Amino acid sequence: MPTFAEDLRLPAYEALARIASDEFGIMDSWVAASDGARWMAMINALRLALNPPPPPIDVPLL
Numbered sequence: 001m002p003t004f005a006e007d008l009r010l011p012a013y014e015a016l017a018r019i020a021s022d023e024f025g026i027m028d029s030w031v032a033a034s035d036g037a038r039w040m041a042m043i044n045a046l047r048l049a050l051n052p053p054p055p056p057i058d059v060p061l062l
Contacts, residue, residue, distance in 0.1 A: 004050060013050040016043055 004012065019026055020043050031039045 009050050013047055016047045016050070019043060020047065 020040065022028075027036055027039065
């Protein structure tokens with residue numbers, strides 16, 4: 001995955017979130033029904049790359 005410019009991460013993430021919501025029927029218009037799950041998985045992988053979860057906090061148990 002390439003390194004993304006910090007000022008572009010949020011707009012790109014928001015655009016992908018809007019696509020993933022499928023509010024406008026984008027998936028029906030652009031993706032064959034048989035490819036829908038794979039397409040959505042790709043969208044979600046891109047969103048994760050743009051906005052990764054915070055690293056886990058390693059706190060030793062007493």
